Amino acid sequence: DAKTTQPNSMESNEEEPVHLPCNHSTISGTDYIHWYRQLPSQGPEYVIHGLTSNVNNRMASLAIAEDRKSSTLILHRATLRDAAVYYCILRDVSNFGNEKLTFGTGTRLTIIP
Amino acid sequence: DADVTQTPRNRITKTGKRIMLECSQTKGHDRMYWYRQDPGLGLRLIYYSFDVKDINKGEISDGYSVSRQAQAKFSLSLESAIPNQTALYFCATSDLRGHQPQHFGDGTRLSIL
Numbered sequence: 168d169a170k171t172t173q174p175n176s177m178e179s180n181e182e183e184p185v186h187l188p189c190n191h192s193t194i195s196g197t198d199y200i201h202w203y204r205q206l207p208s209q210g211p212e213y214v215i216h217g218l219t220s221n222v223n224n225r226m227a228s229l230a231i232a233e234d235r236k237s238s239t240l241i242l243h244r245a246t247l248r249d250a251a252v253y254y255c256i257l258r259d260v261s262n263f264g265n266e267k268l269t270f271g272t273g274t275r276l277t278i279i280p
Numbered sequence: 281d282a283d284v285t286q287t288p289r290n291r292i293t294k295t296g297k298r299i300m301l302e303c304s305q306t307k308g309h310d311r312m313y314w315y316r317q318d319p320g321l322g323l324r325l326i327y328y329s330f331d332v333k334d335i336n337k338g339e340i341s342d343g344y345s346v347s348r349q350a351q352a353k354f355s356l357s358l359e360s361a362i363p364n365q366t367a368l369y370f371c372a373t374s375d376l377r378g379h380q381p382q383h384f385g386d387g388t389r390l391s392i393l
Binding site for chain 2: 201203208209210211212213216254268269270271272273
């Protein structure tokens with residue numbers, strides 16, 4: 168499986184934008200880039216996903232490099248509730264039945280009031 | 281009410297005991313999954329099911345079994361619990377359509393003494 172690399176931790180001030188990077192240099196053409204986050208004492212929560220183009224939803228934006236070897240999750244205005252572990256995951260959907268989401272150790276985001 | 285409900289939320293038991301963790305969902309999804317999470321690590325897939333008649337092993341199925349009693353119910357059993365199965369267990373669901381996100385329950389914290 169293609170692997171992702173994320174910083175172990177990051178800090179950001181409340182109400183400022185946050186850019187969470189992810190490297191995936193061995194990504195294949197059929198890998199989608201998914202982001203999940205896990206708040207304390209909760210299960211992971213889907214944030215966003217994309218293939219090639221940048222994506223926006225109500226939670227965040229996903230910026231994907233032109234060569235797809237890296238991506239950045241953007242939280243436009245961080246709140247205390249955004250403090251969580253963020254996971255960048257590659258999901259190959261070319262093989263029907265390949266259901267594995269490979270969670271690494273993620274990035275622990277701390278929001279400073 | 282939560283869309284994906286896990287019971288119990290916490291369980292302490294002894295080595296050698298049989299344990300069943302239950303998961304029910306109201307999302308109407310066909311696919312269901314069981315993951316475990318160890319401290320400081322990401323989630324690892326134990327078993328997954330595409331429908332009531334379909335069961336598949338994940339990356340760490342040894343020592344576990346599952347039952348898909350209905351579309352909405354997927355249970356995980358530890359036939360003879362051992363201490364290294366102490367972990368946080370998560371159930372998840374997803375829609376049958378391709379690359380849909382997985383929706384997680386809040387987890388079961390299992391301690392085996």
